[in-house]
Amino acid sequence: MSTEVEHPETQSWRGISQSVSARAMSAPGRRRMSMNIVRGTFTVVALAGLAALGVYLVQGFQRPAETLAPVVKAEPLREVVVLTDGVLNEAWAREALALPDGIALIAVDLDAARAALLRTGQVKSVVVAREFPDTLVVTMEERVPVIRIMAAIEPGKLEPLVVSRDGVVYRPINNNPIMLQSLPWLDGVRLTRQGEGFAPLAGIDDVSDLLLAVQQEAPHLATEWRVVSMEELPRLVVRTRAIKQIVFDTINVRRQLAWLDHILDQEGRRAEPRAIERIDLSIAARAQPPAVPQVVVKYVLTDITRPRGSSRTPAASSAGARLVRTQSGARSTQRAKPTRTGL
Amino acid sequence: MVSKGSYIGAIEIGTSKVAVLIGEVLGDRRLNIVGLGTSSSRGVIKGDVADFKAASDCTHAAILAAEQRAGVKVDAVYLAQSGSHLAGFVHEAGIGVSSADNMVSRDDMEQVMALAKGKALPKDRTIIHHIRRPFRLDGRIVGDPEHLEGQRLEVGYWTVHGNAARIADHIHIVNGFTLRVEDLILSSLASAAIVATDEEKKNGVLVIDIGRGTTDWALYHDGYCYLTGAVPVGGDHITNDLSLGLRLTAVQADGVKLRYGRANAAPGASKNEKVWLNGNFAIGDKMLARAAIDQVVSARVDEILQVVKKQAGELIRPEVLRSGIILTGGTSRLPGIDEAAARVFGISSRVGEMPAWVRDDLRDPAYATVLGLLYYGLHCRQSRAAQPGRASTWIRKLGKYLVPA
Numbered sequence: 001m002s003t004e005v006e007h008p009e010t011q012s013w014r015g016i017s018q019s020v021s022a023r024a025m026s027a028p029g030r031r032r033m034s035m036n037i038v039r040g041t042f043t044v045v046a047l048a049g050l051a052a053l054g055v056y057l058v059q060g061f062q063r064p065a066e067t068l069a070p071v072v073k074a075e076p077l078r079e080v081v082v083l084t085d086g087v088l089n090e091a092w093a094r095e096a097l098a099l100p101d102g103i104a105l106i107a108v109d110l111d112a113a114r115a116a117l118l119r120t121g122q123v124k125s126v127v128v129a130r131e132f133p134d135t136l137v138v139t140m141e142e143r144v145p146v147i148r149i150m151a152a153i154e155p156g157k158l159e160p161l162v163v164s165r166d167g168v169v170y171r172p173i174n175n176n177p178i179m180l181q182s183l184p185w186l187d188g189v190r191l192t193r194q195g196e197g198f199a200p201l202a203g204i205d206d207v208s209d210l211l212l213a214v215q216q217e218a219p220h221l222a223t224e225w226r227v228v229s230m231e232e233l234p235r236l237v238v239r240t241r242a243i244k245q246i247v248f249d250t251i252n253v254r255r256q257l258a259w260l261d262h263i264l265d266q267e268g269r270r271a272e273p274r275a276i277e278r279i280d281l282s283i284a285a286r287a288q289p290p291a292v293p294q295v296v297v298k299y300v301l302t303d304i305t306r307p308r309g310s311s312r313t314p315a316a317s318s319a320g321a322r323l324v325r326t327q328s329g330a331r332s333t334q335r336a337k338p339t340r341t342g343l
Numbered sequence: 344m345v346s347k348g349s350y351i352g353a354i355e356i357g358t359s360k361v362a363v364l365i366g367e368v369l370g371d372r373r374l375n376i377v378g379l380g381t382s383s384s385r386g387v388i389k390g391d392v393a394d395f396k397a398a399s400d401c402t403h404a405a406i407l408a409a410e411q412r413a414g415v416k417v418d419a420v421y422l423a424q425s426g427s428h429l430a431g432f433v434h435e436a437g438i439g440v441s442s443a444d445n446m447v448s449r450d451d452m453e454q455v456m457a458l459a460k461g462k463a464l465p466k467d468r469t470i471i472h473h474i475r476r477p478f479r480l481d482g483r484i485v486g487d488p489e490h491l492e493g494q495r496l497e498v499g500y501w502t503v504h505g506n507a508a509r510i511a512d513h514i515h516i517v518n519g520f521t522l523r524v525e526d527l528i529l530s531s532l533a534s535a536a537i538v539a540t541d542e543e544k545k546n547g548v549l550v551i552d553i554g555r556g557t558t559d560w561a562l563y564h565d566g567y568c569y570l571t572g573a574v575p576v577g578g579d580h581i582t583n584d585l586s587l588g589l590r591l592t593a594v595q596a597d598g599v600k601l602r603y604g605r606a607n608a609a610p611g612a613s614k615n616e617k618v619w620l621n622g623n624f625a626i627g628d629k630m631l632a633r634a635a636i637d638q639v640v641s642a643r644v645d646e647i648l649q650v651v652k653k654q655a656g657e658l659i660r661p662e663v664l665r666s667g668i669i670l671t672g673g674t675s676r677l678p679g680i681d682e683a684a685a686r687v688f689g690i691s692s693r694v695g696e697m698p699a700w701v702r703d704d705l706r707d708p709a710y711a712t713v714l715g716l717l718y719y720g721l722h723c724r725q726s727r728a729a730q731p732g733r734a735s736t737w738i739r740k741l742g743k744y745l746v747p748a
Contacts, residue, residue, distance in 0.1 A: 013469045013527050016511045018518050026396075026403040029520040032416075036521055 077105045078134040086142025087174040088122065093138050096120055105130050113138075121170025121197060145172055145179075146208045147228060149186040153197060165208040167200035182223070184211070184238075188231030203233055206250040210236055213253045218261050235282050245278040249285035256281035259295050275300035350377070350413070351724070352420035352522070353716030354402065355530065356392075356513060358556025358579065359673060360384050361402045362713040363409040364705075365417055366721070374721045376702065378413025380405040389556040389575045390426035392512040403520045419525035421716040421723075422517055423533050424471060425557045427575035428506035433476075434462045435499035447480065447488040451496055459500045469507040471527055473500045474568045484565065503529060503571055526723060531559035531571050533715030534671050536722075538695030538708075539563065543666035549659070550695070551651055551684070552712060553674035555579050560651050564663055572654040574647065578674035581643040588639045589631055595620060599636060600677075606644040607679030607686070608637035644680060648687040661690050668692040673709035 020033065082093050097113050110128045117126045117138065127139045145162030149169060152158045162172045163186055172180060186207070192199040207228055214222045224240040231237065238246040248256050259281055267273050278298040287294065353364045365378035382405040386394030410416055436458035440447050460473050477484045480493035488496055514524050535550040544563035551560045558574040581604065586596035603618050616633040652659055668684050668691070675694050684692035697706045697714065705714060 011464055011468070011470050013471055013505075013507075013510050013514070015469065016507065016514055018514060018523055020518050020521055025519050026399050028403050028407050029399075033521045 075105060075133040076102045077108060077136055079136070081131075081135055081137045082140065083137065084140040084142055086122070086140070086144070087176075088120075088140060088142060089174065092120075092173060093117070097136075105132065105134055105136065108136060119196075120173065121164075121168050122173055124164075124166075143168055143170065145175060145183060146204060146211060147186045148180065148183045149189070149191075151191055151198065163201060163204055165205055167202060167204040169198040169201065184225045185227045186230065187227050188229035188237070203230060203250075206234070207236060210238075210248055210250070210253045214257055217254055217257050221257070221261065221264070243276050243279060245280075247278070247280040247282050249282035252285040256285050259284055263295065263297060349724075350415050350417050351525075351717065351720040352406075352409070352417035353423075353713050353720060354406065354420050354517060355423040355533075355713040355716065356387060356398065356402055356516065357384055357423075357425075357554055357712075358387050358390060358577065359554065360709070361405040362710060363402075363405040363420075364710075364713050364717050365409050365413040365415065366717045367413075367415075368721060368724055372725065374700075374717060376705065376717070377415070378409040378411075379705065380407065380409030380412060382408070387556070389577075389579075390554075390573070391428065391509050392516065395512065395516070398512075399516050399519050402516050406520050406522070417522065419523040420517060421526050421528055421720045422513060422524045423530045423712050423716055424505065424510060424513060424527050425530040425554070425559050425573055426505065426509060427557065427573060428509050429471070429503060429529070429571075429573045430505070431501055431503045431571055432462075433499050433501055434459055435497060436461075437495055437497035440493055440496055445492045445494060447491050447493060447496055449489055452478070452489060452498075455496050455498050456500075459498050460502070462502065464504055467507055468504045469510055470502060470504045471510070472503045472529060472532070474503065474571070475500055476567050476569060477565055501568065501570060525720070528716055528719050529559065529561070529571055529573075530554075530557075530712045531561035531573070532568065533713075533719055534559065534695075534711040535561045535563065535568075535669075535715065536718045537697065537701075537711050537715035538669050538671045539666075541566065543669070544568075546665040547663045548666040549655065549664050549668045549688075549690075551648070551668060551670050551675075552672040553577055553647060553670065553680075554672045554709075554712075555674070558647055558651060558672070558674075560655065562655055562658055562664070564658070569658060570655060572651065574650045574654065576647050576650065577672075580647060581640050581674070581677075584639050584643050585636065589635060591620070599631065600640065603631075603633060603636050604640040604677050605637050605679045606641055606677045607682040608634070608641055640677065641679075641683065644674075644677065644683050645687055648684055652688055659688055659690070664690050669695040671695040671708045671711040673707075675708045 020029075025033065077099065080090050080093050080097070082088060082090050096117050096119070098116065099108065099113075108128075108130065110130070113128045113136075114126055117123050117128070117140070122143050123140055124143045125141045129137045129139070131137050143164035143166070146165050147163050149161050149163055150158055151161050151169065153161070153171065159171070160180075161169050162175075162180065162183065163169050169191065189201055191201075207230065210228070211222070211225075214225065221240075224242065225238055226241060227239040229237040229239070232247070234250045236248045236250060238248065240246065246260060260279060263279060264276075267276065276297060277300045278296075280296040280298075283294050283296065349368050351366050351368055353366070355362045361382050361384050363378075363380040364376060367375040367377050369375060382401040384398070385401050386392060386397030386399075392398045436455050438451060438455045438458065441451055442448060455478075456475070459475075464470065476499040477486065478488045479485070479497040480488045480491055481495055485491060510527070514527070517524050531550060531552055534552040535544075535548075539548050539550050545566040547562075547564040549560060549562045551558060555578040556575070558577050560572050560574075561568055562570040578600070582593060582596045582600055585591060585599055585604075586593050589596065589599070591599065599618075599620065614632075614634045617630040618633050618636070619628060620631055621628040658664075668688055670680055670684055670692060671694070674680070681692045681694050684690075695708060695711065697711070701714060
């Protein structure tokens, strides 16, 4: 039969397009087409992957050795580039690295160089890399001083050091002296030796938070702060030019600063401001609404027998009059008793 | 499913049913039927698509069923084509043999074949088949005239064509299931491929496939198909007449036709014999005169066969059709239809039988066309495999996998 039936070349039914149109699709047909597309796509991707792999392998085998990049000639180190977020510079880096003159770049021990740089407490992290032909690139992250501390790195030789937020005690390098002098001193901590320096101090982040808060919220107060003591942790005791003790808790420091600012402002408005010996803000810090926050302010005892206008004399804290201020603003002045009565 | 063979599909979108077969071709020589899917046809009237969506739905359901039964997916199918729009014509051509020694060459044959196929058609028509008739060399019929001596070489083609839009509708239904139509085959040729042997075709045979909506026929002589035709009447014609004559619904009339219908009333049958419409004595059940049923069925069958006889014309002669008439298709199950055909044509007739290799559930004459399509597909594969320069099987498989239908 197949020999007698022929299929016409022209004007044949084979000229009818057999492309699939949406009109002709049924649900099973659409499912089948989707599967065909998925299968086709998978096949094309697989073949393309195989082809790419083949080309890659062929090129790898055919690549002549002479087309490889020539070996870089070892050249002496000429430049040390320091990329930092702080104040350290190339001169310091060269000194810290203490590399011999004329050393070839390839001869620089990167691990040793990194360790040498990290010996400076101001360096928080560092990456040392060669940039051929003759440059050493030092990329650093530096510590920022939070507070000053007086200590002796070398026995018997006290010197001002600084403490970073993560508690590292180090000798500041290249920092602005004015900025350093504006930092308060840290007190009430015990330093422990570790290697050539000191072990990191715990809790400095609380101090840092308090100092940052006062610089942002009340910079006029920050300039008055002289010492921050960590002796009573979790309470921080600040000594200013005028007040011996301002007691902060480590939580809600911004609320406490607001209270402090308010109290000092109130006192400043008085015709005859009284000398304050101690302000305890820690109780207010921990007050939870609806409890009323309370601040204890202790004034310097004034000899009421002395005539008005006579100069005040600083008195011992145990002999002061107390003013107890509540949130309602009620005040009462009593003859001083040596004991504290916080309400 | 593990298999060493390839798969071919066959689809017949008929008026009564859609039949899909999937066959496994083993070694390009053996055919193993692995999947059958059928669904009742909707949206097809007398072989033409009247409701595209309905026809698509039932066709796709049948394809899906066949694929699930077979456990494989086919990419291309052979599609049967029928319908009243199909027509054919004979176009003959002759040339003088070119060589000085009058020996016919391959060029002569190709030239005369090209001339015989060169007739143009109207724009809305499309050719389905050029069916070659035997060569004639100086008037004598020859199978292969190459290297034979003669003066004039002639050949004729029976060209089958149809309405392009209606053929496209059938193809697009199949395309909607992301299948490609590998080949389009006349239903009559497909049926003849399965019910008529090569010997019968040489002796001359008329194969008539009577379906529900159409009757397709093909006339063979000397081993060649001389004529084909499609008549837009079939079993529905009988059902409609029963429905009108006996005042029955279409469903009842179809049931009566299948249960009591006889194409040739039995001699001596009692005129008073009655049969029950349903036989369950429920409301609406009634007695029908058997003679009335016989009369209607017989008349309509005669009518169908007369139309075929008229179309086939002068070739309906006992000396041309020495192997007689073979009836197939669903309506050929009517008892006595072979006798009716013998009476109408005056030529011995019989109901076609399936080859022995066809399994039992497919031996129904209603499956002749779709089985013939598979058989045709197998022959096409064999022909292509025999052609030189064909890509090897695994390359073809890879190509099919990469470019799905």
